[in-house]
Amino acid sequence: MSLLQLNPPQRAAIMSLDGPLLVLAGAGSGKTRVITQKIEYLIREGNYDARNIAAITFTNKAAREMLERVGKLMNSRELKGITVSTFHSLGMQLLRQEAPHLGYKPQFSILDSYDAAKIISDVLKTTHKDEVRKVQSRISLWKNELLGPDAAIVQADNEFDRICAMTYASYQTTLTAYQAMDFDDLIRFPVELFLSNAEVLQKWQHKLRYLLIDEYQDTNTCQYQLVKLLTGARGMFTAVGDDDQSIYAWRGANMENLRLLQHDFPRLKVIKLEQNYRSTARILRAANSVISNNPKLFEKQLWSELGLGEPLHVVQCKDEEHEADVVVQRLLAHKFEHRTEFKDYAILYRGNYQARIFEQALRNQRIPYQMAGGQSFFDKPEIKDVLSYLRLIANPDDDPAFIRALTTPKRGVGATTLERLGAWAGQRGNSLFAAAHEEGFQLQVGAAQLAPLQDFCRFIVNLEYRATREPAGELVMEMLKAIGFEAWLYDSEDSQRAAEVKWKNVMDLVAWLQKKGEADGKNLIELSQTIALITMLEGRDEGEVDAVKMSTLHASKGLEYPHVFLIGCEEGILPHSESVDNGMVEEERRLMYVGITRAQRSLTLTYCVKRRRAGEWLFVEPSRFIGEINGDDIRHFGKPGAEPIVSKREGKSKLASLMASLDSKVQKPEE
DNA sequence: GTAGAGTCGGTTTTT
DNA sequence: CCGACTCTAC
Numbered sequence: 001m002s003l004l005q006l007n008p009p010q011r012a013a014i015m016s017l018d019g020p021l022l023v024l025a026g027a028g029s030g031k032t033r034v035i036t037q038k039i040e041y042l043i044r045e046g047n048y049d050a051r052n053i054a055a056i057t058f059t060n061k062a063a064r065e066m067l068e069r070v071g072k073l074m075n076s077r078e079l080k081g082i083t084v085s086t087f088h089s090l091g092m093q094l095l096r097q098e099a100p101h102l103g104y105k106p107q108f109s110i111l112d113s114y115d116a117a118k119i120i121s122d123v124l125k126t127t128h129k130d131e132v133r134k135v136q137s138r139i140s141l142w143k144n145e146l147l148g149p150d151a152a153i154v155q156a157d158n159e160f161d162r163i164c165a166m167t168y169a170s171y172q173t174t175l176t177a178y179q180a181m182d183f184d185d186l187i188r189f190p191v192e193l194f195l196s197n198a199e200v201l202q203k204w205q206h207k208l209r210y211l212l213i214d215e216y217q218d219t220n221t222c223q224y225q226l227v228k229l230l231t232g233a234r235g236m237f238t239a240v241g242d243d244d245q246s247i248y249a250w251r252g253a254n255m256e257n258l259r260l261l262q263h264d265f266p267r268l269k270v271i272k273l274e275q276n277y278r279s280t281a282r283i284l285r286a287a288n289s290v291i292s293n294n295p296k297l298f299e300k301q302l303w304s305e306l307g308l309g310e311p312l313h314v315v316q317c318k319d320e321e322h323e324a325d326v327v328v329q330r331l332l333a334h335k336f337e338h339r340t341e342f343k344d345y346a347i348l349y350r351g352n353y354q355a356r357i358f359e360q361a362l363r364n365q366r367i368p369y370q371m372a373g374g375q376s377f378f379d380k381p382e383i384k385d386v387l388s389y390l391r392l393i394a395n396p397d398d399d400p401a402f403i404r405a406l407t408t409p410k411r412g413v414g415a416t417t418l419e420r421l422g423a424w425a426g427q428r429g430n431s432l433f434a435a436a437h438e439e440g441f442q443l444q445v446g447a448a449q450l451a452p453l454q455d456f457c458r459f460i461v462n463l464e465y466r467a468t469r470e471p472a473g474e475l476v477m478e479m480l481k482a483i484g485f486e487a488w489l490y491d492s493e494d495s496q497r498a499a500e501v502k503w504k505n506v507m508d509l510v511a512w513l514q515k516k517g518e519a520d521g522k523n524l525i526e527l528s529q530t531i532a533l534i535t536m537l538e539g540r541d542e543g544e545v546d547a548v549k550m551s552t553l554h555a556s557k558g559l560e561y562p563h564v565f566l567i568g569c570e571e572g573i574l575p576h577s578e579s580v581d582n583g584m585v586e587e588e589r590r591l592m593y594v595g596i597t598r599a600q601r602s603l604t605l606t607y608c609v610k611r612r613r614a615g616e617w618l619f620v621e622p623s624r625f626i627g628e629i630n631g632d633d634i635r636h637f638g639k640p641g642a643e644p645i646v647s648k649r650e651g652k653s654k655l656a657s658l659m660a661s662l663d664s665k666v667q668k669p670e671e
Numbered sequence: 672g673t674a675g676a677g678t679c680g681g682t683t684t685t686t
Numbered sequence: 687c688c689g690a691c692t693c694t695a696c
């Protein structure tokens with residue numbers, strides 16, 4: 001029906017089914033549209049069964065959105081069995097079936113980076129977070145290049161790498177002992193399995209006959225290998241990407257994969273999408289002019305038919321507090337003047353920490369806001385507490401889950417006993433759970449510690465037995481009652497309100513388990529196995545609520561907003577100083593490019609003159625990227641000689657704003 | 672030995 | 687403003 005509404009390259013991209021295809025899709029050029037309509041085309045015209053199609057994205061949110069949009073094109077019967085998921089959840093699904101080939105049980109646990117970092121800090125015997133992070137990311141980069149611990153040791157050519165490689169080896173041993181995998185393993189292990197087991201490879205090649213890969217420029221070596229192995233010699237896939245929007249090199253993404261594609265698939269067809277349907281010409285011109293300072297992999301020029309539009313606003317602020325006030329003030333003035341809604345605005349920033357002060361400013365003015373990215377539902381501490389029980393029930397060898405469950409709520413077993421248990425387990429090559437049952441260990445601890453420990457183990461064993469026989473929701477509810485979780489929340493939280501919110505989150509989880517358990521006929525163990533990567537509330541009714549959107553630049557990729565404030569455009573923040581030191585300015589520039597191209601109609605860039613950093617006031621410089629925008633497309637505010645920050649309309653109401661601030665002090669809510 | 676209160680130092684980006 | 691570390695009361 002809708003092929004007619006597409007431009008010629010879009011149509012060509014959709015209708016090209018006979019071999020490997022790379023779509024170079026500029027920002028706002030309708031790439032999601034191409035992917036979703038191509039799925040429709042594959043099924044309706046290309047004779048593909050939905051079961052044999054996999055669309056792979058990088059975030060769960062993108063996957064959700066894609067599925068939703070395809071759902072609008074076709075009914076669920078036609079789409080039955082289609083795979084629309086992230087690399088990580090595809091890997092997980094595969095491994096749940098094939099884990100025994102790798103010496104893992106199908107109930108293996110998935111550790112988040114927080115748990116993984118803890119293991120690494122144990123191995124390193126450091127608590128310095130910075131060191132741990134560096135080692136962790138080094139290990140992660142090796143994994144993404146498909147190098148195991150042995151290969152890493154061979155490759156290490158400096159002291160730091162040698163330390164990392166040694167750590168990598170014991171870290172991986174520990175993971176195996178826990179029957180656990182980290183995020184990288186979810187992609188690495190399938191690749192290794194495919195390389196060593198032709199039969200399994202064939203089985204999956206047969207199942208997934210057509211692949212669509214979104215954000216292809218963000219694939220790392222490992223992910224590319226997975227794609228290559230799955231498509232095999234047939235090379236039936238569509239990769240969609242934009243080299244100018246590659247912003248994940250720091251976690252192993254390899255832009256060279258775009259070039260590799262041409263090399264590995266000589267039949268590769270390349271289609272460029274250059275018409276932008278999102279932004280005004282001025283915004284696009286600014287974006288093009290910034291990105292033109294980067295070397296080009298593929299030549300492309302974005303253009304738009306949406307008119308010239310307003311110049312970009314660049315606002316100089318005194319400090320970060322002032323910056324937040326200025327943005328909020330300008331946002332309100334703009335909203336009033338243009339009769340827009342809150343949901344038409346987005347505030348974008350480089351680091352999560354920048355958001356706090358803006359949250360405060362928005363709250364002071366009673367402006368509703370919604371944070372994207374940030375903390376996902378399953379990362380909330382109270383949810384992780386409950387999930388640690390579920391993980392332990394599914395996999396008693398999961399030591400991090402064991403420790404967390406055993407110590408929340410506190411039941412009289414502390415660090416010393418845990419240390420002894422850990423020492424004993426390490427000596428015997430056992431999990432903590434197994435070690436707790438051994439007599440040799442039990443003789444080492446006093447009765448006051450042993451009793452609660454044994455009670456706990458019996459409790460878990462009992463739950464494990466019932467987990468396969470009773471409905472998940474009710475069982476978890478009963479478990480929470482048994483451990484006194486609600487009371488514990490109210491006890492340990494300093495405000496009633498905070499405890500209420502947390503308990504409600506837990507109840508949401510229980511309700512979700514119940515619903516999901518009934519719908520899919522899954523028991524608690526099966527549910528807890530999939531939960532690590534699922535995001536149940538992520539992206540829920542976003543856009544429906546009238547609220548200002550707040551997001552990191554990274555999390556904003558793929559999204560668009562009528563009016564954008566890009567804050568903290570300073571040397572040190574954007575580009576980030578670490579990146580400057582590491583020679584990664586080009587990636588920071590792409591980040592700036594991503595930020596600019598989120599805006600549809602208006603864009604405001606802000607920077608501060610001074611900023612508080614580690615307790616000290618530091619004078620900072622505006623970002624070099626501002627200087628890369630053509631001056632004719634910019635209106636400056638707040639600088640000496642430039643226009644004042646506060647417009648005339650605002651200046652008149654100085655009294656009003658004073659009253660407003662007084663107002664907010666008087667009716668200060670109890671939090 | 673364990674648990675909770677209080678203090679001090681420090682910030683990239685995410686599956 | 688969050689989390690790691692220290693100190694003190696059971």
